[in-house]
Amino acid sequence: MTDDTDDSPTLMPEMYRRAFKHTATPALITDESLAIREVNDSGLAFVGYDFEELEGRSPAAISADDSIYGEIVEHLQRGESWQGTFKLLTADGDVVFGQGSTSAIEFDGTVHGYVAVFTDTTKERRYRDASEVLGRLLRHDLRNELNLLYGHIQRAENRIDDPDARESLQRAKDGLADLSQKSDRARDLREGLERSWDAETEPIRLDLLLQDCIVAIDDEHREAEFHYDRFPEVRVAADDLLSIVVEAVLDNAIDHNDASTPRVTVEVKDGEETVTLRVSDNGPGVPQGQADLIFGREEVDPLHHGTGISLFFADTVVSSYGGEIWCANPGADDGATFCVSLPRA
Numbered sequence: 420m421t422d423d424t425d426d427s428p429t430l431m432p433e434m435y436r437r438a439f440k441h442t443a444t445p446a447l448i449t450d451e452s453l454a455i456r457e458v459n460d461s462g463l464a465f466v467g468y469d470f471e472e473l474e475g476r477s478p479a480a481i482s483a484d485d486s487i488y489g490e491i492v493e494h495l496q497r498g499e500s501w502q503g504t505f506k507l508l509t510a511d512g513d514v515v516f517g518q519g520s521t522s523a524i525e526f527d528g529t530v531h532g533y534v535a536v537f538t539d540t541t542k543e544r545r546y547r548d549a550s551e552v553l554g555r556l557l558r559h560d561l562r563n564e565l566n567l568l569y570g571h572i573q574r575a576e577n578r579i580d581d582p583d584a585r586e587s588l589q590r591a592k593d594g595l596a597d598l599s600q601k602s603d604r605a606r607d608l609r610e611g612l613e614r615s616w617d618a619e620t621e622p623i624r625l626d627l628l629l630q631d632c633i634v635a636i637d638d639e640h641r642e643a644e645f646h647y648d649r650f651p652e653v654r655v656a657a658d659d660l661l662s663i664v665v666e667a668v669l670d671n672a673i674d675h676n677d678a679s680t681p682r683v684t685v686e687v688k689d690g691e692e693t694v695t696l697r698v699s700d701n702g703p704g705v706p707q708g709q710a711d712l713i714f715g716r717e718e719v720d721p722l723h724h725g726t727g728i729s730l731f732f733a734d735t736v737v738s739s740y741g742g743e744i745w746c747a748n749p750g751a752d753d754g755a756t757f758c759v760s761l762p763r764a
Contacts, residue, residue, distance in 0.1 A: 445517075446536045448524070453477055453492070453533065465517075465539060467510035478535070483508040491521050495533055498523070505537070516544040542739045549735035564598045620740060622764030623657045625694060626650035629685065632665045640673045640681070647685040654764035655694050660736045661761075667729035668698050668744075668757050676702035693742070694763055699756040707750035714744070737761070 439446065445462035449455050455473045463470060466481050473481070482488040483506035494501035502520035509515055519537025523530045571591040575584040633645050655661070672683045678701045688695040705713060714734040730744075737744045737759055747756040 444536055444538065446534060447473075447478065448532055448534050449478065450532045451530055453495075456532065462537075465509075465515065465537075466507055472510070481507050481509075483514045495521065495523065504540070507537075515539060515541045517541075545735060545739050549732070552731065564594055568594045568598075620656040620658055622654040623661060624652065625655050625687065625696070625761070626652050628662055629665060629687070629696070632662055632669060633685065636666060636669045636673070643673045643676075643681040643683060645683050645685065650687045651689045653687070653689050653694050655740075655761040656764045657740050657761060661740075664733040664736050664759070665696070667733045668696075668759060671730055671757070672698055672700035672702065672755070676700055678702060690763075692763055693760045696759040696761070697747070697756060698759075699754060701754045704751045704753065705746045705749045705755045710746045710749040713746070733759070 439448075439457065440459045442459060443461055444459075445465040446459050447455055447462050448457040454475050455478060456475075458468075458470055458473055463473075466473075468481070479485070479488050487503070487505045490503075491501045491505075500520060500522035503518070505517050505519060507515050507517060516539075517537040518540050519535060521533055521535040524532040524534055568591050571587040571594070575587045575591070578584040629647075629650055633647070637643070637645055669683060669685075673681045682701045684697075684699040686697040686699075688697065714730050734744050740761060742759065742761040744757065744759045747758050748754075
């Protein structure tokens with residue numbers, strides 16, 4: 420026979436408060452008028468505010484989408500819980516994406532406030548967006564290449580006995596091979612993104628990763644020269660896509676290099692909060708005004724062309740780490756220098 424009497428001690432209100440404050444899932448509590456009264460530590464870290472900056476304000480102050488916030492309020496006013504995706508605006512002005520739910524805090528038949536719980540899906544959202552853009556860039560390259568190949572093949576058919584026709588056919592074959600490589604590269608990058616949607620950043624030894632990447636690229640490009648000193652033993656916050664990012668930057672320094680002997684200099688600058696990788700080459704440089712274009716941050720048009728999908732991929736992944744990638748010397752005609760800033764682990 421079971422005794423239904425509950426002799427366990429009642430949890431004190433302070434214990435509930437501490438549990439709320441220190442849970443790993445971002446959450447906030449408002450009063451019945453939707454004024455913020457509590458935000459746990461994870462929530463403050465998520466949006467980048469101090470509690471004093473949020474206390475008493477409406478959650479609309481940190482909402483990056485008025486329509487979604489309005490939908491949440493409508494559900495709550497009807498006595499319904501809400502769940503779905505949303506966008507928040509951080510203290511730094513960045514938009515972060517989340518998945519969450521909001522419901523009433525009710526006891527004694529009266530609503531005393533509301534609680535919102537959410538998870539950060541910014542990395543997954545960026546990777547999904549990146550995956551879509553990778554497909555768009557690939558389609559753009561395919562269309563241009565196929566149009567070019569069609570012209571060469573048609574020319575060969577019309578002048579099959581002309582030596583130029585044989586050259587055109589050879590160029591068509593080379594183009595097809597290049598197109599195949601682009602397709603394979605796009606597929607590999609997209610699969611890499613999909614594998615890493617749920618990946619957590621972890622401490623990664625940048626010096627060891629750089630040595631492995633340089634060896635791999637050196638084996639692939641025997642015509643190039645790599646110059647570097649001993650790298651500092653430093654760990655950065657990243658995931659397994661970082662090696663693909665580094666290889667993309669190194670590849671770019673060679674693939675778009677018109678020097679008879681491509682030279683690539685690799686340096687690492689160790690700072691208090693960030694670590695910066697610098698990759699310099701002796702190629703033609705990046706034209707002024709095209710620094711954003713080469714990373715896929717602007718639309719490609721018939722007059723302006725990016726350098727392919729690899730740098731776009733690198734930009735997307737580095738941003739997901741909370742880092743940056745940029746061209747340090749646009750407009751220079753004696754080579755380009757690309758910098759990748761990563762947070763220290």
